[in-house]
Amino acid sequence: MKKDENFSAALAAATCALLGSAVATPVRAQEETGKWSFDSTLLYYGESDDRVRDISGAVSAQRDFGDDRKLSATLTADTLTGASASGAIALGRPQTFTSPSGRAVYTTNPGDVPLDDTFLDTRFALNASWTQPLARLYTFSAGVGFSTEYDYTHLGANLSLARDFNKRNTTLSAGLAWSQDDIDPVGGLPLPLSQMRDVGDGSSKRDGSESKDVLDLLLGFTQVLNRTTVLRVNFSYSDSSGYLNDPYKILSVVDPLTGDTLIRTPLGQGPNGVYVFESRPDSRTKQSLYAEVKHAFGKPVMHFAYRFMTDDWGIDSHTGEVRLRWPLGADSYIEPQLRYYTQSAADFYRASLVSGAALPRYASADFRLGDFDATTVGIKYGHSTVSGNEWSIRAEYYQQNGSVPREQIIGNQANREQYPDLSAVIVQFGYRFSL
């Protein structure tokens, strides 16, 4: 190859890397026409310290009606139990809180990060999509989604259009998704930054439900780079508006010198400190750039993905993921997986609120809006049976480490654990079969 050809190939590859695919990909596994194929999974997710535990099952069914017209439907059921960090800080004394229902109290031991252990939910979700060619080189896809849990309902729809170019080596796509979620919290909707009250006192909450709307736009670009490498780049824009608070998250109001939560004396049963409900803006705009490369080194296949996300809450995040699928004989494979995630805190993240200082308009101590990084290490083993079905098992370990900005740590807080570090074990069984 001549030098200038080399240059143009490199330029083309670089160009491909800069652009953005969402729906159709130029390479795709063949499914048999006129048959149902199923993909099923059973998941165990368990966090350390008796925090959240989720047992989840999902079944996905696909049918190819010929001429690339395909139907896909997925049913998911989740059962969640356990405890979740409430946002209140750890203290040297026991802390008592009113539960979200407003009907009982729970207590946290000295030194422990407060966890709300009244967390229990069952969730069902149904997603369905239809894909078909619209004209030569065009693929159209439409989907709907619905999910329900005790205090939350989600309804969504999406549309995508993809076009192939270059002997189907290039695909450009555009997609639009809309969803509306309704939130009807246990015990009512807390008024932002109002105080947690005694059992039976509903003055900081109101009845009714709230909703949020999410609009997503996705622009995608998929490119076959050579006989063994394929690239996908997506740009996505997401706009959420409406009720974006977590109605169960609170903040401790602390003494400006000691950093300890102000003492409150309940009249009957109630909180023994001053806690207020969080307050978030009613809109959020996120943008992300996602790039993924798949490359075959002979039989083994490597997957590499990177995502950058930025939003108008001040959160920036970077996610990197690597997987290497290594065949073991003709029927099995082993796939080590590694993921690293890091995010900066939202502008309104506060470990606690200082008594006497002007109350900010927005404040949240939700650890998910804080500054942290997370690592997932995992391994998957898959085996194909003689009849062409495949079963797999995947085990992962997830570890989150966060920190509170030094300028937010006051007095005694420095001596205690302030950020609820999290670790979780994930075990998943999968089985794919056709009928």
Add this chain to the structure above:
Amino acid sequence: MKKIVPALVLLALTGCAGVQPWERDVLARPEMSLDTAPLDAAIDEHIYFSKEASSGGRGFGGGGCGCN
């Protein structure tokens, strides 16, 4: 930026057509699909959506749960 993007798209459309249909033996392997394990991807998206402040990117933004 407004001029650069269409230029890059044009270059991409004319510059990347290296692989002929009869050369797709490796790309046609199921594990080379960009959506090899859609349920794994959906589960990951659900877990990370409920534990981190970012979602989506690979596909639409996930969500649809009051995960706490």
